[in-house]
Amino acid sequence: MSFPITSLIAEHRELGLVVAVLLGFGFGFTLERAGFGQARKLAAQFYFTDMTVFKVMFTSIVTAMLGVLLFSGVGLAELKVVGQSVASATYLWPMLAGGLLLGAGFIISGYCPGTGLVAAASGNLDGVVAIAGVLIGSLGFAEIAELWPAFSTFYLSGDKGQWFLYELLGVPAPVLGLAITAMALAMFIGAEKVEQIMARKGEGEDTAEVSPTARGARRLAFGALAGTAVLTLGTLALPSHPKAAVTKTVATVDQQAFAQRLLDEPWSVRILDLRAEKACKERRIPGSECTPRETVGKLGLAYTAGVKDLVLVDEGKRREVPQAVLQYPGKVMMLEGGFPGWKRYALTPPKAPGPDASAAKREAYQFRAALHAAMLGAKPPAPPPGGTKRYVPKPKKKKGGGCG
């Protein structure tokens, strides 16, 4: 078994949405119980009188980080794969500016978008109003981006791609994990000291643990985090897990099934053209990438989420499939007949069947005629005699973008 469970995104999507509600429930529940449904408690963070926001936030970041590190350490997940599917790419400048602006919005409104939802759910009118503001703001963003080209340019500035701290610092992730945990624990103790000082000045209350259960809970949490961090570091000593021997079978997809898919749901396939660069640049299947055999290794296919199906297009001679492709976590298919097959099927006008042709033949003809027209941008030919339903290809959709 390995994580994440990709079937929840693909074939069991409905179940995945149910899980989404459950996980969201857990998120909302803990936020409320931490006290994040009340603006005053949240805002107190910025006046040093109550550092709960900082404590909860960093404890949860460290906990989740250690969990992923531990699962990766024992080979049940792959740190970088999880990271790539969770995090957005790093755009340095808009993220810096967006952070400053969001921090300003946080102290003005008293909530961040997530805590605003919890506040609204627990009856706080200011939470409802803040969320309304967030809705207006996100529409405003889209409008500003449309009207002001420089803003759109800035939105894409400082593009570093997916970039992780362990790459930036060049240290093994578990070592970094231990360092971050140690730093967090030290900062928690510092935050408690700050609260004590403020309490002595008569502002805010001393939240230094008074009851023995609270003191015990704190000690337990600190101990668990430190212990897990050390344990994670220990996984470095485990023999590295050789990637399971590649036993992936590469299915063959025939031209018609592939063409159907290309027209109906182009977003569900990623097409790699393995032919030589020149041949590919000259003419290729729309939406395919020119990735000559020898460059496939550079795509990092092993580290992608594998949600789309990979379709390989070659010279039609069925040469061996590159090793790098076999490490792709999702499904891999070979286009039958390669590009020459595509040329014969989609780029040459089909022969019209006679008036006595069977319905299946007529339908196949209609599909091919429509495909041919769609590929060459020509007007579709008149339907054959006795034609019933004409196949009209759905308009091609643009691939989805934006941020989750």
Added chain:
Amino acid sequence: MERQQQFWNPYVAGVALGLVLCATFLIMGNGLGASGAANRFAVAALQVFAPHHVAQNNKMATLKADRPSLLDNWLVFEVLGVILGGGVAAYTAGRMRPGVSKGPRISVPLRLVFALSGGVLMGIAARLARGCTSGQALSGGAVLSVGSWVFMFAVFGGGYALAYFVRRQWT
């Protein structure tokens, strides 16, 4: 009136939140978010009144493209869960009651004006940064994304820089 339950110890709450977050990573290969879903709700609402306008706006149209319905999305369902979970937690702790959270020195209408304008700023900021405190700082931070850490420190920076000027809201 029933007595309110106390808030959880912050470290215990943090560990619980972290476990939920980690489960989300490992099960779904996704992070927790809030502003992404808010964006979808906003565009979906606008679409009811001005579909033409939505289709013409680059940012809104690309958001629409991946599935027929804007609301058929992981984040939207997750956020429904957040609202449900927050409500249940507040109710069972005896904290479910209409009100406005504010300091004694500010009137309710003025506080609501602040809440709205701060919300607008956050809506813009979250789109600019590709996520908010949940999606970017918490989720991205836990998988050690560089951009998320830059964002996180910037949030604290922005909050502290402005805190002095809006102190009348809270104290």
